[in-house]
Amino acid sequence: MTTPPLLDAHLVADRGAFHLDIRLRIAAGEVVALLGPNGAGKTTALRALAGLHPLTAGHLTLAQVDLDRPDRRVWVPPERRPVGVVFQDYLLFPHLSALDNVAFGPRRHGADRRTARARAGNWLDRVGLGGQARHKPRQLSGGQAQRVALARALAVEPTLLLLDEPLAALDARTRLDTRAELQRHLGDHPGATLLVTHDPLDALVLADRLVIVEHGRVVQEGDAASVTARPRTDYVARLVGLNLHRGRADGHRVTVGGLTLTAADTVHGDAFVAFPPAAVALHPVRPDGSPRNVWPATVTGVQRHGDNLRVQLDGPVAVAADVTPAAAAQLRLHPGQPVWAAVKAAETRAYPA
Amino acid sequence: MTTPPLLDAHLVADRGAFHLDIRLRIAAGEVVALLGPNGAGKTTALRALAGLHPLTAGHLTLAQVDLDRPDRRVWVPPERRPVGVVFQDYLLFPHLSALDNVAFGPRRHGADRRTARARAGNWLDRVGLGGQARHKPRQLSGGQAQRVALARALAVEPTLLLLDEPLAALDARTRLDTRAELQRHLGDHPGATLLVTHDPLDALVLADRLVIVEHGRVVQEGDAASVTARPRTDYVARLVGLNLHRGRADGHRVTVGGLTLTAADTVHGDAFVAFPPAAVALHPVRPDGSPRNVWPATVTGVQRHGDNLRVQLDGPVAVAADVTPAAAAQLRLHPGQPVWAAVKAAETRAYPA
Amino acid sequence: MTRTPRPRQRVPLALLLPAGLGLLFLVLPLVGLLAGTPWSTLPRRLAQPGVLTALRLSLETATLAMLLCVALGIPLAWLLARVRFPGRRLIRALVTVPLVLPPVVGGVALLLVFGRRGLLGSWLDATFGVTLPFTTAGVVLAEAFVAMPFLVIAVEGALRGADPRYEEAAATLGAGRWTTFTHVTLPLVAPGVAAGAVLCWARALGEFGATITFAGNYPGRTQTMPLAVYLALETDLQAAIVLSLILLTVSVAILAGLRDRWVSAP
Amino acid sequence: MTRTPRPRQRVPLALLLPAGLGLLFLVLPLVGLLAGTPWSTLPRRLAQPGVLTALRLSLETATLAMLLCVALGIPLAWLLARVRFPGRRLIRALVTVPLVLPPVVGGVALLLVFGRRGLLGSWLDATFGVTLPFTTAGVVLAEAFVAMPFLVIAVEGALRGADPRYEEAAATLGAGRWTTFTHVTLPLVAPGVAAGAVLCWARALGEFGATITFAGNYPGRTQTMPLAVYLALETDLQAAIVLSLILLTVSVAILAGLRDRWVSAP
Amino acid sequence: GGDEPTAQDGGGRVTVFAAASLTESFTTLGRDFEAAHPGTTVVFNFAGSSALATQITQGAPADVFAAASPATMKTVTDAGDAAGAPVTLVRNQLVIAVPKGNPHRIAGLADLARPGVKVALCAEQVPCGAAAKMALEAAAVKLTPATLEQDVKGALAKVKLGEVDAALVYRTDVRAAAAELDAVEFPESTRAVNDYPIVVLKRADNPAGARAFVDYVRSAAGRTVLTAAGFQAPPDQ
Numbered sequence A, B: 001m002t003t004p005p006l007l008d009a010h011l012v013a014d015r016g017a018f019h020l021d022i023r024l025r026i027a028a029g030e031v032v033a034l035l036g037p038n039g040a041g042k043t044t045a046l047r048a049l050a051g052l053h054p055l056t057a058g059h060l061t062l063a064q065v066d067l068d069r070p071d072r073r074v075w076v077p078p079e080r081r082p083v084g085v086v087f088q089d090y091l092l093f094p095h096l097s098a099l100d101n102v103a104f105g106p107r108r109h110g111a112d113r114r115t116a117r118a119r120a121g122n123w124l125d126r127v128g129l130g131g132q133a134r135h136k137p138r139q140l141s142g143g144q145a146q147r148v149a150l151a152r153a154l155a156v157e158p159t160l161l162l163l164d165e166p167l168a169a170l171d172a173r174t175r176l177d178t179r180a181e182l183q184r185h186l187g188d189h190p191g192a193t194l195l196v197t198h199d200p201l202d203a204l205v206l207a208d209r210l211v212i213v214e215h216g217r218v219v220q221e222g223d224a225a226s227v228t229a230r231p232r233t234d235y236v237a238r239l240v241g242l243n244l245h246r247g248r249a250d251g252h253r254v255t256v257g258g259l260t261l262t263a264a265d266t267v268h269g270d271a272f273v274a275f276p277p278a279a280v281a282l283h284p285v286r287p288d289g290s291p292r293n294v295w296p297a298t299v300t301g302v303q304r305h306g307d308n309l310r311v312q313l314d315g316p317v318a319v320a321a322d323v324t325p326a327a328a329a330q331l332r333l334h335p336g337q338p339v340w341a342a343v344k345a346a347e348t349r350a351y352p353a
Numbered sequence C, D: 001m002t003r004t005p006r007p008r009q010r011v012p013l014a015l016l017l018p019a020g021l022g023l024l025f026l027v028l029p030l031v032g033l034l035a036g037t038p039w040s041t042l043p044r045r046l047a048q049p050g051v052l053t054a055l056r057l058s059l060e061t062a063t064l065a066m067l068l069c070v071a072l073g074i075p076l077a078w079l080l081a082r083v084r085f086p087g088r089r090l091i092r093a094l095v096t097v098p099l100v101l102p103p104v105v106g107g108v109a110l111l112l113v114f115g116r117r118g119l120l121g122s123w124l125d126a127t128f129g130v131t132l133p134f135t136t137a138g139v140v141l142a143e144a145f146v147a148m149p150f151l152v153i154a155v156e157g158a159l160r161g162a163d164p165r166y167e168e169a170a171a172t173l174g175a176g177r178w179t180t181f182t183h184v185t186l187p188l189v190a191p192g193v194a195a196g197a198v199l200c201w202a203r204a205l206g207e208f209g210a211t212i213t214f215a216g217n218y219p220g221r222t223q224t225m226p227l228a229v230y231l232a233l234e235t236d237l238q239a240a241i242v243l244s245l246i247l248l249t250v251s252v253a254i255l256a257g258l259r260d261r262w263v264s265a266p
Numbered sequence E: 001g002g003d004e005p006t007a008q009d010g011g012g013r014v015t016v017f018a019a020a021s022l023t024e025s026f027t028t029l030g031r032d033f034e035a036a037h038p039g040t041t042v043v044f045n046f047a048g049s050s051a052l053a054t055q056i057t058q059g060a061p062a063d064v065f066a067a068a069s070p071a072t073m074k075t076v077t078d079a080g081d082a083a084g085a086p087v088t089l090v091r092n093q094l095v096i097a098v099p100k101g102n103p104h105r106i107a108g109l110a111d112l113a114r115p116g117v118k119v120a121l122c123a124e125q126v127p128c129g130a131a132a133k134m135a136l137e138a139a140a141v142k143l144t145p146a147t148l149e150q151d152v153k154g155a156l157a158k159v160k161l162g163e164v165d166a167a168l169v170y171r172t173d174v175r176a177a178a179a180e181l182d183a184v185e186f187p188e189s190t191r192a193v194n195d196y197p198i199v200v201l202k203r204a205d206n207p208a209g210a211r212a213f214v215d216y217v218r219s220a221a222g223r224t225v226l227t228a229a230g231f232q233a234p235p236d237q
């Protein structure tokens, strides 16, 4: 980033016992996904950006304009922030038709009724709801309502677009279309976008950069490739589908709990090791041969996972393993069963903690 | 199914201009997923089963007891149906704590306050919210609220469990845990389960059988393998990630629009052909060699899709193709560009329409 | 979202019984009145010159009073429901003052303020030559004073019940507090406003004490139906009952015609 | 869900102005009264034997009347809001009758029904030896009759505003309509019920016409504060004002103490 | 029950329904009567005469009815609720009430018709209004009042508060408000008197006590209290 970021924020806010403290910078045209477990503070951060929740400290600067800066007693109300929001539970105005919901923003931004409605109609078409323009929100199904909310936020063409799970209620097909639509729109418009989502796929497809929050703090940040390759918390590891452990490294060898694993990389000091569940092989007896990372474990659970089965293992380290149904049948997997787990060093990544 | 199904329903209902007409049979212990695009009538079907929306015709029989049968003027009110519901937008009682929300059902089913609360606490623990037992719904984040709703419906141990997108608002990690929890519970309990979801993964992992509705009708039905292998509508094809076309088959050759494709299977008469986007290869010039299904096409759109790019193509048939970023860079893909598309006959499935 | 009726719904007796009792309690006295009415004299009474004038005046002033209450009361209710300021509790309690004040005393209080020698009245008289007592405007004022709390309390209750997040959504779409109020808040609480306006109108229509004290009783100018009823009571109970029934019938007809439309509007 | 205040909120003038006017309109007459009060005589008046008795009686009867209204009025409101039956529109309009009926006529109507020679009263007297007029119970009845519409209309409005899907959720959890009503519906509309109860109580406290007509004016038994004010008005305007202010102060104090707690309860 | 005003304790209880304008004098008389008849309690129900009449005809438990006008008394006697014929207790005479010092220099009824003088009258339906009408007709004065009040105290309040410059009210009323008001007597007032009738009721629970009370208020001692309040003795005595 050579130009100053469009959004430059240090969000410090309190909500009951919950304390939020995160830094966010988003460049013009950039899409940042905010990921985190339930209750991590994603919605709170988004509310602070929209002006619905005051900061208690820190600052919030958008396009070089201070919008919230407690120390300078600056606070711009939400209606004068160039910010558009798609709320987690829609909040469509129940007394207005879908069309008038979408036209609401343009009207408030000075368009006359006719222009606003035309623009709204256009947006409804883009989210595939041209036929429902006259429907009241209560006559829309859950997913239809969500799409109207999306159209409503996009219709004000905001400098900062905030989306709280914009695609969560959409079915797979509409999600694909709307995601593409959204991606096209984000490509068109010069503003910054913050996307709160639970869906790693949405984040990976739509976002240029991921920011992961837990307990109100940023725990990891970076582009999709670096985050997915090197998760730094349990949550991120689960998100990207990796087993993650923290230990002490000494070259290729990392000691985790009572176990020493060999990794493909060379690290020294505190380190993470990560490997996919699919890289874990299970054996009824101690395997000989190439896998150098072998340990005895106990099956604690088995679930279907796509075409495969995902096996939860306890032992010196708790890991998940994916096995084919055929392999599972052969092993006669059941909870409480002792097995040997093996991971190839080539599929085990290590990196500094 | 040799035993009579636990649930045997022919749901005919009207909701404004919308007309629902679907048949559903669910055996004891079976989990059926109801999938469909937004507005297909999934929620309406679920409401009819719960007794919140009367049938206009058809019947609804649960464990050999008629619950709704307009022709015989039988209608059992919701509170006397052994049915539990997780609603699409939670509907947690705002004046009760999370614990009391969950204890509400057991209380109504005759448990004393202490027993009901103990059972509720147990359920909250199982969905990972033991610490939030005293919180009011407004103090819960969206995902926490959803999990309380799940616990509330499960706590009455219903014969028929209805779930309207129970996992939609959960983050990836919690979803995994809760999905496993749910799967365990469904495995335990002898009742029937109907799961409305948009997420094919939820459906594939949790359900024994899929029922797909569009415009209020069942369009396809079967176990995961048959549905994913042989989608019969565009919606299902998108759901399982396949290109789908309908044409006339004559042995291995299927004529779709102006194009004749060669498939691995032998069919005669009206037929579907399906192939994954990853099986479509793009070439700047007409390729020679093995792929027998080759046609000229025009690029209409390119989006990131996971690690790859998804290319939308127009031509004699409209298809999606997945290409690696490297291949895309080499082809210098851009909208409007003419390319040659090729699909291997071995990856093209044909089956009767 | 869904208001579909459940079919063949059974109404629990524990609710039906008190509801029926309540209804009976409200309606029986009316039956008593109807039973005691000399129906034969009704046409003659209706034809009396003053009656229709008083009825028209009642309806006009009650409607104007209601509009005044709506114009001033809704913003006041909004202030009490949505803005935190010191002394809000006290002000909220003060709003109920006209309810508790015996109406005649309320009329005296209005005279002390808007009367010829009142705090504001003397100034109004000297500056603009406006005197309110003994005028139709005075009737409206008296009725509005007595009826205002009904509107304010009903609307404040509705506002507190409404989800403020819709207002937040409006703000993020660029609506200031005023636009949000007119375009989002008001439509959302429309049923509450309607209920309050109905209460307010009905109370204004039945107002007697404050009106006669503040605005006096002059046929065609300040004599509303309740005033006519009270005067009739002095000499002829039957006449008073008939006049009351006329007032009642008209208001019940108007309310039955209006309320469902209002209530089901949003 | 979130009631966090927006900081440094500007209140639009278009709302503040009418709200302020409305407040002024409600409070100025009170100021007028206060200005006209002979403060020096206050202790003497308070010490008069009848005053405290009347005040206590007023508070007691108003509270009992409110409880009666709550017991009968909430089920009635629920019936009107949630059950479809023929004639609902008419019944909803009939509920407002006591509002429009001049209270004295209301008292006459009550006498016609519950009086010793009334429709029900004669039967009550003959069967149970119960006579309601001229008793404290009669005061409660008269006040309840006049105050009931406030409760019913406020609660019905709240019920219509409440999301019926919560009741559906309760039904799927095994709650019958009665349990749903007590455990879900009522708590959900608690603010509306509170607002209605406040209106109801305040109206009962200020009730005069129906009470004096139906229950008479016996010190210690049926003479409430408004009746005492009325008698004081016969001879001494100042005394009437002082008595009214006593009534007002007590009720404002009670309301200021209560309402915020109720309103913020759920 | 115990709340019922019945003749049960000692000399019994006398329930008196009396016009509101008698409140002060009857309260005094009741106390005196109780002192003179130990063991007897007098219970008053003060309200507008017409309301009292309605209550009595609807079966209210009352022993004595003192009305502010013969017309209201007539509704009770017509309904057959009176034991015997009513007698006139006192009469009340109209005066012109003006603010202290009489700023508008009102000397008689004719001055009330002067432009710029605002006048409050009682409505014709109530006794003071009927009397005022008679007086004005006798004086051949035509005036447009600002208001036609429902009762005397309404008219009086408007003079006290300065809303009107004069009102035709009873002498007793002005006497009670002597600190704020002056009374202007006028000759036609003899044509504008109002009689207060009193009667023992037929369904009296305590007829003896009722008669004793009526006798007491009509006695010399009673008369003294009533005239002190501004009432006039009836002509036949």
Ligand SMILES: Nc1ncnc2c1ncn2[C@@H]1O[C@H](COP(=O)(O)OP(=O)(O)OP(=O)(O)O)[C@@H](O)[C@H]1O
Binding pocket: A015, A016, A017, A018, A036, A037, A038, A039, A040, A041, A042, A043, A044, A045, A088, B138, B139, B140, B141, B142, B143, B144, B171, D001, D002, D003
């Ligand atoms: N109104 C409130 N009062 C008090 N605490 C609250 C309130 N709303 C949320 N919280 C708490 O604040 C924390 C952050 O909530 P927030 O809604 O920002 O989470 P989130 O990351 O958006 O979660 P989700 O993914 O479930 O929507 C949570 O721990 C929650 O319990």
Ligand SMILES: Nc1ncnc2c1ncn2[C@@H]1O[C@H](COP(=O)(O)OP(=O)(O)OP(=O)(O)O)[C@@H](O)[C@H]1O
Binding pocket: A138, A139, A140, A141, A142, A143, A144, A171, B015, B016, B017, B018, B036, B037, B038, B039, B040, B041, B042, B043, B044, B045, B088, C001, C002, C003
């Ligand atoms: N209250 C209503 N009145 C009239 N029509 C309605 C109402 N609710 C829903 N509909 C219509 O009924 C149809 C089915 O809606 P339903 O809610 O069952 O869909 P759904 O499959 O659950 O969709 P989603 O996945 O978006 O929740 C939709 O077309 C919708 O427009």
Ligand SMILES: [Mg+2]
Binding pocket: A042, A043, A044, A088, A164, B141, B142, B143
């Ligand atoms: Mg959230």
Ligand SMILES: [Mg+2]
Binding pocket: A141, A142, A143, B042, B043, B044, B088, B164
């Ligand atoms: Mg749905």
